Amino acid sequence: MACLDDKVAHGLAMGTLDAETSAAARQHIDTCDSCRDLVAAVATEAAPAPEAIGRYQIESVLGSGAMGVVYEAKDPQLERRVAIKLLRGDAHRDRLLREARAAAQISHPNVIAVFDAGIADGEVFMAMELIRGRTLRQWLADKERTWREIASVCVKAGRGLAAIHRAGLVHRDVKPDNILVADDGRIVVTDLGLVRAEAGGSPIDGNAPIDLTQTGALLGTPAYAAPEQLDGPRDIDARSDQFGYCISVYEALAGARPFDGATLSGLRESIDRGPATLARADVPARIKTALARGLAADPAKRWASMDDLVDELDDVLAPKRRTAWLAVGAAALAVASGVALYAVARSRVPGPSCNLGASTIAADWNPDVRASLGNAFAASKVTYAKSSWDAAAKLLDDYASQWARAYDEACAATNVRKMQSAATLELRNQCLERRRVELRALLDVLRAPDATQVDQVSNAIGSLTPPSACGDSELLAAT
Known part of the structure; x- marks a missing residue:
């Protein structure tokens, strides 16, 4: 599909396009930043920011799209700034409330913190921590990144996903747009709206476009979905997130996804054939092997857990050999305007039991x-x-x-x-x-x-x- 004109962008933002046009437009904006920005701008203009949502005083629009809008707001009760996510329409109410309940269970530096959720003027909102930064996709587009930079960011995102899994939850929509790179360097997994799945589900049309997202049918973004998600919402577990994570890391390193297909059935066939070889020459073979394992069509052949996968990637980042090491002497560390100063002590090496x-x-x-x-x-x-x-x-x-x-x-x-x-x-x-x-x-x-x-x-x-x-x-x- 060519870039969106104003009419199509407006229709997508307002949800008035027919199913076929909407599907094609959504597939296009998945890879076109300018059209994605256009849809967001149209949505923002069509829905002026309210003065307040619940007790939160709205100050500005942070982002907008076909499904909703995110505002920067002030919480007068706790005197702090927050991000307010407002989802348009009753059809998505259960999803947002599910996201809030699930996210509130998790406390981890690499997972966005949720403070509050509710309904105001008939619309569902969620108050969460305000993070200044960019999505992983935007961060990658800023400039050329080394494989080490990319892997380091992705490892931190993987730690966040592992924390979600330890809470007994599954994200279900892991992709570069749901990983934030904060201005202070913190990496955060966000958008937990699909963490809970209803049992069962409807059969999925194999000829449907790969951007289909629907509760009760396909949960997640198909281009990053595991084959078991494409087959239906049964038997989804943390290994499904691992698959989407590996697609995201692969794409970040290679600039293209490992599977292709314009329809769900075509994508499913591509997955069965196996991932394309990651052609970037400077990426270590061990990382390529780790990702290939996480991209196995059979969940049983993937890594046992996100921790295992991320530990493997993290281990590759560590130097294999160092002929000399730099002695670390006394180092000054100021915390909270210089109130604390400590000497960095040399750590003793634990014994072979390695459980200290x-x-x-x-x-x-x-x-x-x-x-x-x-x-x-x-x-x-x-x-x-x-x-x-x-x-x-x-x-x-x-x-x-x-x-x-x-x-x-x-x-x-x-x-x-x-x-x-x-x-x-x-x-x-x-x-x-x-x-x-x-x-x-x-x-x-x-x-x-x-x-x-x-x-x-x-x-x-x-x-x-x-x-x-x-x-x-x-x-x-x-x-």
């Missing part, structure tokens, strides 16, 4: 520290201090688990799998020690929180350097 991560991080984050900080938040007298701390404590639990896993993985890579040198292990452990220094500094600040710190604690935790960065060769080399 949990006990090591427990020296900094444990039930006693949790209780003490909870009392400090309560003493702040901020009305929402308890809910703020409860959310923060979950984030800290997850951060500590990530740290322990990274620590044990670093040990195993040298002492069990024999895949990295002792010098590289030392570098990774020093990097992980710096992560502990950051964590301790933040925890010290939180021992006497003011109202601003109570409000922003989750954002502060989200800004901590993730332990997974200690497997990033570029960061290690810059140490």
